[in-house]
Amino acid sequence: MTPSMVFTQNGGTLSLREIPQHAPDRFAQALLSALSGGWRVVSYFGVQAEDGVRLYCLLSFKSHATIGVMSTLVTGKSFYSLTDEAPQLHLFEREIAEQFSLDPEGHPWPKPVRFAPALGSLPGSAPHRPPTIGIMDFYRVEGDEVHEVAVGPVHAGIIEPGHFRFQCFGEEVMHLEVSLGYQHRGVERMMQGRPGERMRKLAETMAGDTTIGHGTAYAMIVEALASTAPPARAQAVRGIALELERLANHTGDLGAISGDVGYLPTASFCGRIRGDFLNMTAGICGSRFGRDLVVPGGVAFDLSADGARQLADRIRTARDEVTNAIDLLWDTPSVLARLEGTGVVSEQTALELGLVGPAARASGLNRDIRRDHPFGIYSMSQIPVETGKSGDVYARTMVRWLEMEKSLDFIEEQLAQLPGGATRRAVGEVSAECLAVALTEGWRGEVCHVALTDARGAFSRYKVTDPSFHNWSGLAMALRGGQISDFPLCNKSFNLSYCGVDL
Amino acid sequence: MIKAVLARIKQGHRTMAYPKKPLPLPERFRGYPELKGSLCPADCRLCADACPVGAIGCDKGLSVDLGKCLFCAECSAACPHGAISYSGDHSLAANRREDLIIREGEERRLARALDKKMLSIFGRSLKFRSVVAGGCGACEADSNVLSTIGWDLGRFGLQFVASPRHADALWVTGPVTENMREALLLTYQAIPAPKLVIACGACAINGGPFIGSSEVHDGVDGLIPVDLYIPGCPPHPLTILDGLLRLLDRLE
Numbered sequence: 001m002t003p004s005m006v007f008t009q010n011g012g013t014l015s016l017r018e019i020p021q022h023a024p025d026r027f028a029q030a031l032l033s034a035l036s037g038g039w040r041v042v043s044y045f046g047v048q049a050e051d052g053v054r055l056y057c058l059l060s061f062k063s064h065a066t067i068g069v070m071s072t073l074v075t076g077k078s079f080y081s082l083t084d085e086a087p088q089l090h091l092f093e094r095e096i097a098e099q100f101s102l103d104p105e106g107h108p109w110p111k112p113v114r115f116a117p118a119l120g121s122l123p124g125s126a127p128h129r130p131p132t133i134g135i136m137d138f139y140r141v142e143g144d145e146v147h148e149v150a151v152g153p154v155h156a157g158i159i160e161p162g163h164f165r166f167q168c169f170g171e172e173v174m175h176l177e178v179s180l181g182y183q184h185r186g187v188e189r190m191m192q193g194r195p196g197e198r199m200r201k202l203a204e205t206m207a208g209d210t211t212i213g214h215g216t217a218y219a220m221i222v223e224a225l226a227s228t229a230p231p232a233r234a235q236a237v238r239g240i241a242l243e244l245e246r247l248a249n250h251t252g253d254l255g256a257i258s259g260d261v262g263y264l265p266t267a268s269f270c271g272r273i274r275g276d277f278l279n280m281t282a283g284i285c286g287s288r289f290g291r292d293l294v295v296p297g298g299v300a301f302d303l304s305a306d307g308a309r310q311l312a313d314r315i316r317t318a319r320d321e322v323t324n325a326i327d328l329l330w331d332t333p334s335v336l337a338r339l340e341g342t343g344v345v346s347e348q349t350a351l352e353l354g355l356v357g358p359a360a361r362a363s364g365l366n367r368d369i370r371r372d373h374p375f376g377i378y379s380m381s382q383i384p385v386e387t388g389k390s391g392d393v394y395a396r397t398m399v400r401w402l403e404m405e406k407s408l409d410f411i412e413e414q415l416a417q418l419p420g421g422a423t424r425r426a427v428g429e430v431s432a433e434c435l436a437v438a439l440t441e442g443w444r445g446e447v448c449h450v451a452l453t454d455a456r457g458a459f460s461r462y463k464v465t466d467p468s469f470h471n472w473s474g475l476a477m478a479l480r481g482g483q484i485s486d487f488p489l490c491n492k493s494f495n496l497s498y499c500g501v502d503l
Numbered sequence: 504m505i506k507a508v509l510a511r512i513k514q515g516h517r518t519m520a521y522p523k524k525p526l527p528l529p530e531r532f533r534g535y536p537e538l539k540g541s542l543c544p545a546d547c548r549l550c551a552d553a554c555p556v557g558a559i560g561c562d563k564g565l566s567v568d569l570g571k572c573l574f575c576a577e578c579s580a581a582c583p584h585g586a587i588s589y590s591g592d593h594s595l596a597a598n599r600r601e602d603l604i605i606r607e608g609e610e611r612r613l614a615r616a617l618d619k620k621m622l623s624i625f626g627r628s629l630k631f632r633s634v635v636a637g638g639c640g641a642c643e644a645d646s647n648v649l650s651t652i653g654w655d656l657g658r659f660g661l662q663f664v665a666s667p668r669h670a671d672a673l674w675v676t677g678p679v680t681e682n683m684r685e686a687l688l689l690t691y692q693a694i695p696a697p698k699l700v701i702a703c704g705a706c707a708i709n710g711g712p713f714i715g716s717s718e719v720h721d722g723v724d725g726l727i728p729v730d731l732y733i734p735g736c737p738p739h740p741l742t743i744l745d746g747l748l749r750l751l752d753r754l755e
Contacts, residue, residue: 115682116718133682153686156665158633158647158674160640161683182682185637186718197555197577201712208639208737252644265507271651279529286531289641291736292575301531324510331506418729499639502680 004030005059005068010373011220012067013436017453026028027072027089028080034059035086039068040354040367042439042448046100048120058437058450062372067437074102077122079448081107088354091469094123097283097343101128107145111136114181119189134163139177141167146174147379149155151485160498161484168484173372174478176487178472183502184395191462195222195296195430203449205292207500208465212238212245212281213442214464215294217449219437220375221462225430225453230376232419234298239283239377240311240414241290241299246443250358250407251322251398253463253495258329260489262339263371269325276318279313298424303415312415319408326401339394343478343490346391355474357445357467358403359494362388362395369441383410396493430457442467444497515692518655522754526741533574533589534742538607539564542586553581554716556705556714561712569595570603570708573736577674590592595734598747600724603708603732614731617699624697624749625671626751628660632670632694632718636687637719641737645672648740651733655686661747667693672730678706678719701747704737711736 004026006018022030035041041061045444046053052075059068059434060225072079081104083090095113097104099120104110115134120129133153147168149357153161161182167175187202203218204211209465218240223230255270278288285301293299296369305310329335345355350363370378388395432455440447445467454460475494479487514650519526528534543565551559558571559578565586567578579587594613597603602612605617616622635643649656665672667690679687691700700722710721721728733746750755 123624133685154634155682158643158663160635160638160643160678161686182680182686183635183677183679184682184718185713186676187713187717189718190713191718197553197575198712201555201573204734205639205641205712209644211641223625265510268511268652271648272653273518275648275651282529282532284531286529286533287574287738288645288739291573291641300703321514324513328507328510328527407555497640499637501625502682 004034005070006413008437009065009067009367010375010439012222013431013434014069016433016435019056019069019072019258019435021071024072024074024080026308027055027070028082030070031057031295032082032085034068041088041092042067042446043437043450043463043465044089045450045461046096046097046102046120047452047461048100049073050123053102053120054121055079055096056435056450060310060450061374065373067390068372075122077125078103080105083107083109087352088470089428091473101125105387110457112181114184116181116184116186122411127320133181134179136179138179139167139175141174142251145169145398162498166484166487169485171485173479173482173484173487176476177474179502180472180476180498183499185503186500187461187503188464192459194458200295206464206503207468207497209249209443209497210245210295210444210466210500212241212290212445214438214449216242216288216376217305217438217440217447219294219296220440221449221451222427222430224436224438225434225451226296226428227431228297228425228427230298231422232427233302233421234423235376236414236418237284237303237423239297240411241284241293242440243411244277244281245290246407247404248281249275249443250404251277253492254326254400256331256399256492256495257339257393257489258335260492262334263329263332265336266325266328269321273322273325274367276314280314283311284316295424297427298422300424302413302423302431303418308415312412312451315408322404329397336394338489339397340390340392342393342486343482343493344390344392344472345478349477350391350474353473353475353477354470356470358396359471359474360445361386362399363391364389369439369446373439375438375440377414381410383407393489393493422499432457443470444468444495466497467502468496471496471499513519517653517657519653521741521744522748527741528591528741529540530591530595532593532739534588535592535595536567536605537588537590538565538567538605539586539712540607544584547583549583550578550587553577556712564606566604568592568604569734570600570732571705571714572734573705573712580690586743593741594745595738595742596730596749598730600708600729600732603734616745617645617750621697622752625699629672629699629751630662630664630670631672631674632667632690633663633674633676634683634687634690636677636683636707637680638676638704638715639703642676642706644742645737646676646703649744654740654744657749659751659753664685670694671700673727674701674703675707675723676703677711678710678716678721679723680719683728684720688726699734701731702729703733703743704735708734710733712753718737727743
């Protein structure tokens with residue numbers, strides 16, 4: 001019997017021939033048994049094959065920093081849905097169904113993900129036409145005094161579009177359904193072909209507030225396929241930029257959370273300090289979002305000795321100011337009263353849904369790619385993982401703050417010991433017929449890129465999983481049994497990406 | 504309470520002096536390109552080939568389309584002759600799409616002020632309704648930042664509002680995905696006339712990094728009329744504010 005999986009690690013490659021292809025029932029068995037043995041799905045997607053649609057599943061085993069890969073071939077018009085046994089697969093299966101016009105047999109919630117045209121289909125059958133965006137069979141609660149609230153796609157404020165459908169009994173939310181797809185730009189389709197500048201720009205804009213997180217994952221994919229290791233100095237600069245991205249976004253989120261509970265001092269201060277962190281990134285590469293900093297082979301901009309000193313000074317000032325702003329939250333009982341017990345996601349729910357990032361850690365799940373599957377500078381310098389217990393808005397707020405403190409420490413440490421040498425290395429030829437995987441820990445959590453190359457070294461499939469893909473159902477669960485008026489606050493405490501999911 | 508007061512004193516008054524005083528930008532900021540087409544050898548297309556989105560033209564002399572440009576500067580890296588470089592000049596916004604295509608030696612065609620009648624309506628108070636139509640979050644973030652205390656957009660009579668019915672102008676970011684086309688058009692219709700349209704960022708102008716995708720409309724042109732184009736991927740907040748103040752005739 002073939003082994004159920006082959007193994008690689010973060011930033012590793014496998015020859016496509018090495019990956020075991022199981023019969024559908026053996027695949028389902030192997031996948032469920034891996035999940036019950038402590039593995040977790042990081043990516044699960046379809047690829048057009050000559051004789052059907054091939055499904056690849058990538059799993060993480062954190063204590064060994066190992067990634068396992070298995071596959072199966074779908075030749076009929078349906079595939080087994082395992083969502084009932086493993087809810088963390090629910091959106092992956094819906095996505096496979098939509099992208100390859102397949103039927104997820106036994107899926108409890110077989111609905112569109114992006115209302116997008118299919119990427120492929122079974123040989124000999126035409127791909128399904130996508131349904132009109134927003135037209136779908138929404139879950140509905142019937143009964144006296146039950147009412148429905150529909151919000152979006154256009155929201156108040158400068159916010160990405162998405163549709164939310166609440167089933168309410170009075171103020172109480174019985175169910176929230178999140179329906180996305182409005183931001184669908186066709187990124188995965190455009191990521192087919194030879195790797196190059198255009199693809200790097202697409203990676204940076206998969207979720208533009210995670211430019212470094214996604215940009216680094218893309219660079220790692222190309223480097224893995226080309227067997228190129230970026231210089232140590234480049235790895236340090238990438239790490240600094242990733243932590244600056246985390247600091248900027250966490251600061252913005254903490255400000256927005258305090259704004260949503262009506263506590264304006266911290267909201268005002270953080271709105272400005274967030275910009276200070278963005279400007280630090282602009283100091284390195286000219287762009288506040290870190291555009292064009294991370295390139296395959298290293299980084300396009302070096303930190304001069306002077307630049308590093310200035311950055312260290314700015315970090316010191318920002319730490320002082322942001323600590324001052326955030327401390328007010330913990331000292332204000334009316335703020336804490338709004339945060340505590342609001343939007344609870346239990347550890348069990350977080351585990352079942354496969355949440356990632358600060359949202360998972362706030363519910364007590366101890367997972368962080370920087371430690372579990374270390375990449376780049378994080379293989380050399382550890383960053384402590386912060387978790388909470390209560391799974392409420394308070395925990396998601398507190399975890400963010402604790403992470404910020406660690407990021408500030410990390411940047412100071414890196415600036416004090418920047419390795420010398422080059423910042424960029426020439427990238428060689430991309431290997432043909434390989435699978436490469438890259439995971440980074442963006443500020444929202446785990447960013448996963450997987451690429452498959454064809455015989456000429458072009459991407460035949462490029463699969464992107466933004467952390468928000470795992471976490472939107474966490475937000476829906478956080479609302480269950482809560483007040484509809486708490487939605488903005490809960491939403492802010494997750495602050496998920498629409499474009500990262502819609503791609 | 505006393506802690507909040509002390510924090511307020513410590514954090515201080517932080518609204519920037521711009522536009523009374525210039526705002527220093529980072530040294531590596533990439534703004535208005537400087538072109539020296541005279542340095543180009545015949546038939547050289549190195550810069551055009553290096554551009555990921557086809558923003559560079561070589562046929563009738565060297566040109567850069569700021570509406571497409573992502574300011575990645577791959578073109579200057581590819582050019583061995585030094586014909587393209589990016590200056591620190593943040594002023595980029597224009598009124599007409601064709602004004603965004605720049606050539607060596609041509610006069611800068613920056614955004615001009617609204618006509619007298621429109622200025623009398625909007626000059627002291629202009630409210631925007633934002634529609635994100637496939638944006639990656641960066642244009643949105645740097646539009647949002649204008650409302651923070653550092654930039655304090657309100658001091659110019661400018662404000663982002665929650666309803667199109669309260670708005671004077673539509674603020675578009677993103678390449679206009681097929682899935683947002685209808686919502687964008689309905690929002691435009693819901694704004695009472697007279698109204699303005701602002702296309703903020705490379706995506707809204709011409710599709711940005713997503714140009715050519717079958718799922719997007721390569722920007723708002725052709726769907727609704729645009730009054731102000733603000734280039735950049737994303738535009739720096741200063742580029743955005745500069746464009747708005749030019750439109751309202753507030754820059755000397």
